[in-house]
Amino acid sequence: MPLDTPAHPINSLGFAKPPSETRVVVAMSGGVDSSVVAAMLAEEGYDVVGVTLQLYDHGAALAKKGACCAGRDIHDARRVAEAMGFPHYVLDYENVFRDAVMDEFADSYLGGATPVPCIRCNERVKFKDLLETAKDLEADCMATGHYIARADGPGGPELHSAADPARDQSYFLFSTTPEQLSFLRFPLGHLKSKAETRALAAKYGLMVADKPDSQDICFVPDGNYASVIEKLRPGAAEPGEIVDTEGRVLGTHRGVIHYTIGQRRGLGIGGLSDPLYVVKLDVDNKRVVVGPKSDLATRQVPVREINWLGEAPFDSREEWHVAVKVRSTRPPTPAVIRPLSPTTATVELAEAEEGVSPGQACVFYDTESSRIFGGGWIWRGY
CATH class of the missing domain: 2.30.30.280 (Adenine nucleotide alpha hydrolases-like domains)
Structure with missing residues (x-):
């Protein structure tokens, strides 16, 4: 055997050792997606450790149906772990979540913006504190149920859109850094439909196979943002x-x-x-x-807090020709990014968009591949 040949073939997570010697922390929300990831990896023989975050008041969580990380979901995640035979831990991140996500959500609304707290949760809680916890548990990597893909490119790990455009979550993960990408794995990114995920859940005998998807922001009951803001900021x-x-x-x-x-x-x-x-x-x-509706249209979008995932420095060019999303529900459209600094830019859309709002994300996509070049935050009105 040549000296540079690994003792074991590269496993499905990219490590040159048997799955049994590869520890994976799986972020488990209690929903079908993360449950399938955990079950899939456990069946492949990986050393799986399930972790679920309690993000807000447990009593309130129990009273709410259909939101991720609520009391019912913690119970469901625990049952999946028991059924598949791997350890499961619940971590109290209530204070961290309030400080890093909920407070900014309230203050952004009070400032006239329309925030996206799910992005901040991924950026500041799941891919920061939870990722560090996974390293403390001596994990080789952390896996999630997000519909997005990761690829090892010539310049290091790359972020790519999911195979299923209807499920793609790249808009919510643009702020993932190269360092985080090197530790993260997204086993569902290659699936062509949610039906495939549910079929896998049924194959593994998971009790969450038919569980409905979460629709609301986890801490916003029934989509009533104002009531949550008034609770967080009385008199607002x-x-x-x-x-x-x-x-x-x-x-x-x-x-x-x-x-x-x-x-x-x-x-x-x-x-x-x-x-x-x-x-x-x-x-x-x-x-x-x-x-009138015509007053909503704009082509100039100021963006800050940019997380750039290209090989060349962001401000090494005067222009970047890409496609962008300015809302999660819209497809990427052609645009030109003109850097003002390493983390700020003006984005010029090829065609005017209506309802571009401060507090939303502007995510950058390669026009010739599925690669995501990061993105930033829209930060002022027009």
Whole structure:
């Protein structure tokens, strides 16, 4: 055998040793995706350790159905671990989660932005503190149930879109760093549909095989953002005026936190000939500014806190020609990025987008492959 030939072939997670000697911490939310990852790796013979995070008040969690990391989900994750025969731990991250995710969520809304707390949770909790916990447990890597792919490229680990565009979660994982990517694994990224995942869950006999997907942000019951913000920041919902772009008063509102850029319904200013949309939230003056749909369109998007995943330094060029997503539900569209510094830029869209909102992410995609070049945060109104 040549000296440079490993004693064992590369295993499915990329390590040159048997699965039994490869420890994997699996982040288990209690849903079908992460449960399948844990079961799949356990069946392959890996040394699996399941970890579930308790992210907010356990009593409140038990009262809420269908949200990740709630009390029911902790129980489901534990049952999967018992059935597949690997250890499972529940870690109390309530204080970390509140400080790193929930407080910023509330403050962003109060500042007139529309935040994406799931991105911050991945960035600041799961791929930071939990990842360090996995290393403390002497794991070789950490695996999650996210629908995204990782590839070892000539310049190191690369982030790629999932095989199933309908399930792809790249928008929520753009801030993953190269250092984190070297330790992370995403075993579901190659699957073509959620049906395949559920079929695997049934194959492994998992009781979560038919469990519905979580729809809401985990700490926001029934999608009622305003009620959560008022709980976190009492007195936040102060009334004010609804005005048009010329400053004419059209009505009153019950608090800026009840509105988002692009909103049309629920404005309470009926009787006008043309439909109006929220085009700006003037927090300082407690005003909701409305206008025609055309006022929502923009091609210039200022972006900051950029996480760049390309080999060349971000600001080594005057322009990067890429595709971008400015909302999770929209497909990538052609754009030009013009760096202003290593972490800030102006993004010019080839075609105007409506409802681009501060607090949302702008994610960068290669135009010729499935690779993701990172992204940043949209940070001011227009």
